[in-house]
Amino acid sequence: MAAARVRSGGRPTLEEVAARAGVGRGTASRVINGSPRVSDATRQAVEAAVAELGYVPNRAARALAGNRTDAIALVVPEPETRFFAEPYFSAIVRGVGAALADTEMQLLLTLVGNDRERRRLAQYLTAHRVDGVLLVAVHADDPLPELLEQLGMPCVISGARHAAETLPSVDSDNFEGARAAVEHLVSRGRRQVATITGRLEVYGAQRRLDGYRAAVSAAGLAPDERLIAPADFTEEGGAAAMRDLLARRPDLDAVFVASDVMAAGARQVLREADRRIPEDVALVGFDDSVVARHMHPALTSVRQPIEEMGRRMAQLLLDEIAGRTPGDERPSVVLPTELVVRDSS
Amino acid sequence: MAAARVRSGGRPTLEEVAARAGVGRGTASRVINGSPRVSDATRQAVEAAVAELGYVPNRAARALAGNRTDAIALVVPEPETRFFAEPYFSAIVRGVGAALADTEMQLLLTLVGNDRERRRLAQYLTAHRVDGVLLVAVHADDPLPELLEQLGMPCVISGARHAAETLPSVDSDNFEGARAAVEHLVSRGRRQVATITGRLEVYGAQRRLDGYRAAVSAAGLAPDERLIAPADFTEEGGAAAMRDLLARRPDLDAVFVASDVMAAGARQVLREADRRIPEDVALVGFDDSVVARHMHPALTSVRQPIEEMGRRMAQLLLDEIAGRTPGDERPSVVLPTELVVRDSS
DNA sequence: CAGGGTATTGGGAGCGCTCCCAAAAGCGGT
DNA sequence: ACCGCTTTTGGGAGCGCTCCCAATACCCTG
Known part of the structure; x- marks a missing residue:
């Protein structure tokens, strides 16, 4: 007797899916990750097994083995009430959420209280391994963006910091x-x-x-x-x-x-x-x-199209994570504003 | 030749911390997780090594090995504009963030768009292994809370669903x-x-x-x-x-x-x-x-003390995750409101 | 000084998955 | 039928950590 232990409760593992589909673990993995190097028959068998077992990959295992997390962080400086307040915060979150909706990406919310926390943040973010970072309300003299850049962490900011912004950014006009x-x-x-x-x-x-x-x-x-x-x-x-x-x-x-x-x-x-x-x-x-x-x-x-800004930020970040081809510019998006005329003018 | 490979770049691992401190991996782990069964000398050696190396535990590995994630999800039903809008959303997030600030817990934001998404959510949450769930704006007929309960997923809701609420909940009066x-x-x-x-x-x-x-x-x-x-x-x-x-x-x-x-x-x-x-x-x-x-x-x-509600929700959830002693009631918190008199009355 | 603890410690065995290599299959062409 | 490719497939080797057990060190007691 050898092979896959039968687990009592708990969620099914890849191993079990593979066994059920009558294929090897590697093959099952390939199907689940959409690799093209699988025959149609095999793919279908695995997909059936996945459906029957209600298999959902274990994120932690994936992250550990694959050295990525499928998660991005939205860093919100809490003292910056202007951004935390209406309408920015919820609209940005909404936009980001929309862009991530049909992705596997998770959204991690990181509130940064004081400056000390902000300083520890870069290390924290790299250690906790998010795949990328969304930064709102960064000041021109904030060291965080550069730090992240050095650490090779993809990063998109909302609002260019100056005319010669080097980071990918989304802004309204x-x-x-x-x-x-x-x-x-x-x-x-x-x-x-x-x-x-x-x-x-x-x-x-x-x-x-x-x-x-x-x-x-x-x-x-x-x-x-x-x-x-x-x-x-x-x-x-x-x-x-x-x-x-x-x-x-x-x-x-x-x-x-x-x-x-x-x-x-x-x-x-x-x-x-x-x-x-x-x-x-x-x-x-x-x-x-x-x-x-x-x-x-x-x-x-x-x-300002704030929700759209959130959406674009997320998209930019996803591109960045997917790895832009070297020649590419750091994209910076400027969205149009709209004058809403009411009674005060 | 055996023992710990020296890794070129990347973040230090527990193994490396242990080597540096001249102790075993298990001991290093104990120190880092604050186990009392370590001698003072050892603890200090390990702590020094941690500081020197700038070690931060790898979350994914922890999650995989420890079968927990140190993350909770805040589930926000997007259609429910009432809750998504000012002042609820940002205040709740703020409160939750505050309660989590000196914890290792991460906050995962999950926006649920339509009903289909909501249905898949329970499975999703369990599979993606969060340690607990914060639910806002649940309707009385929402199946989600029961589902989570059955799956043994700790869960706190904001706003009791009816007089005989069974789930831990936080509400204003x-x-x-x-x-x-x-x-x-x-x-x-x-x-x-x-x-x-x-x-x-x-x-x-x-x-x-x-x-x-x-x-x-x-x-x-x-x-x-x-x-x-x-x-x-x-x-x-x-x-x-x-x-x-x-x-x-x-x-x-x-x-x-x-x-x-x-x-x-x-x-x-x-x-x-x-x-x-x-x-x-x-x-x-x-x-x-x-x-x-x-x-x-x-x-x-x-x-309503919304930020405080967020804080209490998070605290309740942390308790729930830590495992309440069986005899305990499902705690339900009701916070006082305050009448702010202005010019309209 | 031996005996029987108790306080510490080291490190094997996984957790579930991805990567990757080598083996097995399939396919033409001769 | 055989050879040389190209596809497809299986599964070993980790990823970094926690759990846990056996081993060691340390301490009293008689």
């Missing part, structure tokens, strides 16, 4: 979105168009400002640095910036705010200053978040 | 939250208090209705079924329900709405009907979402 928003304000007859920016270390925030500037000069308006107030993506920051603007240029008649949340802060200040929206001051936000839809008056805002 | 909300309305002198409910198949929605009823009768008001309008947790549903209420009881002076999103719909209808909030009709929502804070007027709402 911040410049064009901002430009269109300001153009829209101008087309409604506004002439003193101010802007409240996000943290300018964030490249996307910088691009939105660039878009604003481009639109202002394209419209032949007089650029004025006093119409530009930097903030930090928070509601309070938006409010403070609005107060500054009002003090510096009380004659402004429109504000392009680089995020809806900041726009909410700005609106509050405008209301307190008895400026009517949109009659006295038109307001346009960025993100098209829930806040925009429910603000009063409903906020005109630039929508 | 829907009854008390609703009761307090209505009591608050009554205390402000409202006498014709209506309610817009969620889908009553959802136990939590039913409990909120129960709480409403309890408060109404406690206040000595005349119960009137015409003051109760069922909806479906959507904004449109809330609007439709509000129209019904207005048609049936034009004299109502307050509405307790079982979710902020529905409240947004209701507010829209009230505005169109020229009812001032809160002067003519006071409004209270449920969830304390972003919508509530940015609605005009800002919406009084019942806050």
Whole structure:
């Protein structure tokens, strides 16, 4: 007596599938992994056995033997509330999930709390062997991307870190979105168009400002640095910036705010200053978040295709993992934004 | 020549750590897994070797050998937009993440699209060997929990499915939250208090209705079924329900709405009907979402400690996995809610 | 100083799968 | 019928770790 032990309970193993199909383990493996070097008859026999036994490969064994995991990690910096909050997080997850749906890939969620954790992360990720990493909200000075790169870990980031981004990245067209928003304000007859920016270390925030500037000069308006107030993506920051603007240029008649949340802060200040929206001051936000839809008056805002961004990130990463041919560029995707006009402009 | 091959690159293995520490593989393993049966000297030697080599255990190998994965799955039904949306999803994830932070446990995110996927899920989860499952937004008739139970897979759900919930679950105190909300309305002198409910198949929605009823009768008001309008947790549903209420009881002076999103719909209808909030009709929502804070007027709402719920779910699951002693009850946690009073009431 | 523990330790035997090599089969052509 | 290929197939050798048992070291006690 030799051969495959009959296991009492538990899930069937490859060995058992092979025995049932009357073939060797190697052959069964080939069928399951879709190798072409199998005869049709054999393939069918194995597939039947798989179906009858309800066989599902053991991931751990696969990972150990094959030196891969069929898992990718989505790294979310928790302190970065801007990204963790609506609408980014769930939309990104949704998009990533959609792209992974008909794949064997699993999605690992890694929340990174503080900086110490972030530093340990690269080692952690390599040791726990994910096949690739999705990074959102990376700062220009974050060492993580380079670290992963050195470790040979495929990696895609959301939002280029600077103009000369080297990593595969997915971004929305911040410049064009901002430009269109300001153009829209101008087309409604506004002439003193101010802007409240996000943290300018964030490249996307910088691009939105660039878009604003481009639109202002394209419209032949007089650029004025006093119409530009930097903030930090928070509601309070938006409010403070609005107060500054009002003090510096009380004659402004429109504000392009680089995020809806900041726009909410700005609106509050405008209301307190008895400026009517949109009659006295038109307001346009960025993100098209829930806040925009429910603000009063409903906020005109630039929508980013966030779910699509998640999807593209995942696809890029899968390509990267599959191994791009050496000559290939590191692909960087820029998706178009859409201006959603509501009552505030 | 025998013994440990020297590996060129790659991560160090247990074997190498053991060699470096001058101990056997078994001993090294014991140290790393915190077994007490190791002498102090040995422990220190191994720990030093671990530090020097930057050793991190290989998860796949551990999983294969130890028949566990140190991973749990968070199953999110994607169609259930109510749960996927703000504030639930990110807050739950945050809480779960926090609870897992100083654990070796990984979080696997599993989005379930359609019903077919959901059906395959149990097998999938068992085959892919997670140690436990966190289920959010389970319906009373969902077969998944029972299936997992039969498969012996630890599992915690968010939101009891009915009064006699058998699975470990974490819930907010829907009854008390609703009761307090209505009591608050009554205390402000409202006498014709209506309610817009969620889908009553959802136990939590039913409990909120129960709480409403309890408060109404406690206040000595005349119960009137015409003051109760069922909806479906959507904004449109809330609007439709509000129209019904207005048609049936034009004299109502307050509405307790079982979710902020529905409240947004209701507010829209009230505005169109020229009812001032809160002067003519006071409004209270449920969830304390972003919508509530940015609605005009800002919406009084019942806050649920969602992040805490996530944390407790994870803790419960970890306990479950660690193996509760047989006599133990299936623990079910109910967390208190908090009424956040704003301008709408 | 022997005897009988008890505290530590080493390392074999897998876990279930992929990789890969050598063996077996199939196929023409002569 | 035989030879030289090309397909297809079987199964050994690990992947890195945990489990567990037997071996060794250490400690008292009488």
